[in-house]
Amino acid sequence: MSATAVDIAADVRAGRRSALDVVEVALAAIAARDGELNAFNTVTADQARAAAAGIDARVVAGEDVGPLAGVPVALKDNLCTRGVPTTCSSKILAGWKPPYDATVVGRLLAAGAIMVGKTNLDEFAMGSSTENSAFGPTRNPHDPTKVPGGSSGGSAAAVAAGFVPLSLGSDTGGSIRQPAALCGVVGLKPTYGRVSRYGLVAFASSLDQIGPFAATVADAAACYDAIAGWDAFDSTSIPEPLEPTSAALGRGVQGLRVGVVSEMTSDAMGIAPDVLARVREAADALAAAGATVTEVSIPACVYGLSAYYLIAPAEASSNLARFDGVRFGLRVDAPTTAEMQRATRTAGFGPEVKRRIMLGTYALSAGYYDAYYGKAQRVRRLILEDFERAYGEVDVLLSPTSPTTAFPLGAKTTDPLTMYLNDVCTIPSNLAGHPALSVPFGTGSDGLPVGVQLMGPALSEALLFQVGAVLEASRS
């Protein structure tokens, strides 16, 4: 789909184009190529057509149909949608139809957007390649022999393939930004608490955030503006009022201070040379546009990966206890409830999910809490303090998003630790709760997209979009 979300909404609102036409184009594109890419778990064609007809009728009636009127959106399949299967790409939830909508779903629909389907992910958002799906891997639209990244690979691929201009993902350790980078699209992880998590099937509650994928920075900002803001159903929701970030887009970077994170550009982090070269070029582009660029150190971020792989599985082991065959989803019958629960969980969860549940159970268990979970929480504090110190010196930080471009399917599935290293640059923002944006910036030596990451202090989304728009413009 070549039109941007902002353009589509303007045309639909003005009656220049029907929402139904927009949706048919999206459905046709999905029908033509998703057999190959497998970005979608469910396509809600009939429902989308009905919603589009509703929008069109309201336009005719002269109603305000919202800032995203008629924009087709794809939702990661870990966002609850009433009456529409929400599977988390897991056998244990196959076919489950939630009786309620996630807050973000309600907000997108209220803004006039039209859901066209639910997208594939690594089971329960645990992975960096969308290969850990019970419904088969998603492929990278730029090269179908390569992964799209993960865990929100389906949502990234759906935008990259031009199926939809906007999609939502969730990001616990990089699950929006890394696939955005690998698929060559824009992806934002908002400030923790800025977007309601109500209705997002939890992976790691203190790290999860929902955010947008888009082909352009402006579209990502428009989507963020529609979904962000306080929600009474999420205790960790930030009460501060929301300023529309779209307004910040044209402001440029004159006088802004940009810090390149030295730890994330050193050899020790295993960043590929072609990716590093793009980061240097991005820094140069910002300097050329009037920003001051310096090197900044976040010393504790080298412990980020370890801390993350203690905290996230610990929370996940508890969050995923409820999948027990009693109230919803899969049940494998057995003579007693305990045996039924064990059989259900054993059959229903894939290997990566089991691995993390056991890792987290171990990290929380008696005798190890202080050494693992407790220690990781302290490291988390150190990382936050390092970031805060850095934001005393600079306005935004720049780094690679992913250490490499998209890798072949199967390349990293045998060794979990190798896969985990994909998240080395993205995890620190989750631990600190800060926003981070991945913006496409050229290609690697293999011709595949490279993304650069902009990080800022809490609630600096507008600033990230502002800087991201300058990077975007510098490439065109």
Next chain:
Amino acid sequence: MPARISRDDVAHVARLALLELTEDELERYTEQLGAILEHAEDVAALDLGDVVPLAHPLPLHNVFRDDEPGAALDRDEVLAEAPAAESGRFRVPAILGEEP
């Protein structure tokens, strides 16, 4: 610093998490979890006694809701998604053992 995770440890956490492992899986997970935890030793080895744990990135406290009824779910819609139901209740096989 904790000792390397053993086969028995893995069997123990699998029991706690209600997961059943084959001998092969037990072997494989023991090795994989060992490697991940070994990587985490850099953190486990840090001396951070004076650092206050950060459970949460937000400095929020006292988030309350008023004691006002909200929307209830439709029982039929809920039970339609249940693996088994009877008489308006969720049905499960025999429960052995008392509540902890």
Next chain:
Amino acid sequence: MSETTWETVIGLEVHAELATRTKLFSGALNHFGSEPNTNVDPVSLGLPGSLPVLNRTAVELAIRVGLALHCEIRPSVFARKNYFYPDMPKDFQISQYDQPIDLGGWLELPEGKRIGITRAHLEEDTGKNTHVGGSGRIGGADYSLIDYNRAGVPLLEIVSEPDLRSADEARAYVEELRAILVAIGASDGKMEEGSLRVDCNVSVRRPGEPFGTRCEIKNVNSLRSLGRAVDYETRRQIDLIEAGEKIRQETRHWDENAGRTTAGRSKENSEDYRYFPEPDLVPVVPDPAWIEEIRAALPRLPAERRHDLAMAAGLASTDTPVIVAVDRGADAMALEAIAAGADAVRVLTHIEHNLAVEGADALGGSTLAALVAMETSGALTATQAKTVLAELVTLAASGVQGDPAAVAAAKGFEAMDTGALDAAVDAVIAANAEEWERFKAGDPKERGKLTGFFVGQVMKSTKGQADGKAVTAVLLSRAG
């Protein structure tokens, strides 16, 4: 063996359901007796994606209880207690663990002994399993049905120090705690509906020695069960020790029908709850101004009210009529009647015996005082007063403040004059010569029985107008 050489040591954990309209973490109704699974929402069912949001009123009630139990009100944090059980929708319970809201207080038993309160913390209740088939009990059931209406109902777990020394004290503690919870509006205190549930930790020791190994007894659902369970468990432990065996620390189950405790299945793993701070909730840091506001609005507590009433009535605060009046919430009416000049003992007697009925609190102290005054002056007999009182309560329930004199007159109650009473007694004596001879013979036991007989006969012949005490006096004077 002899029990006098042993001391029972008891600590209680009382789970009180808080009297909120909605659940601890969501807007589903907190209501007993609804159709199964109708008071549920995504949070109560632990549906994927649902998140808890804390009920302010539950926190306020927890603070009220803390203040009433002289606790320190502290910043608190919710944690997850992880274990699998099908009536627990998320397979973890949200509970305050190492940072409870109420810490370190005490409760004074009516007889004056102070029992330490270790802590009180907020947590969510579980759903309810119904076992089908077999004997209907958990062991032999074919399958079970689960209702999650109760899941997420706010509980305050109030933990006492091991300061109780007998079944009587344990019962008195629960009664007093219940009275406090009801008085301050924190809970309806209905044990029969499970609003108040008690787990008791029991151990025995020789006085002066360190605490023995304790057993936790669950499923104690009434005050009667509590007393029986403690007595049984005490006996069991003493017998074991005296037989040279050791007490194993374990959870035991009270079987009301069998009248004994049985060992729970000892489950490996059950100890490892993997507590960690609940990441979906934020800390509760009660504002001191809020705490003071709650303190200022606290009603007078049962102990203070017993003291007030005892002073006014010239009784001890441990006297049964005083305890009963306060327990029934009738102390204000009693105080008003006493202040209006009514005889305190008669006032409290009516409250204890004749006003334990629905709507009695609408009667009003001045009406009660007027009635008691008629009784004291001899214008009404005790029996007549009781009848008039019943009528007054009926009137009060329908919103009418009746006049005792008018009600008495309408019933035709007039005090019998002495001549008429003497005549009535003489007539009964004449009609029952044989009984009268035995009465006169003076055997105290026989005379006691026959007094009842003669008073009854006179009452019958006077259609209840005679005063029982006056009849007895005439009988005694006639017998010489």
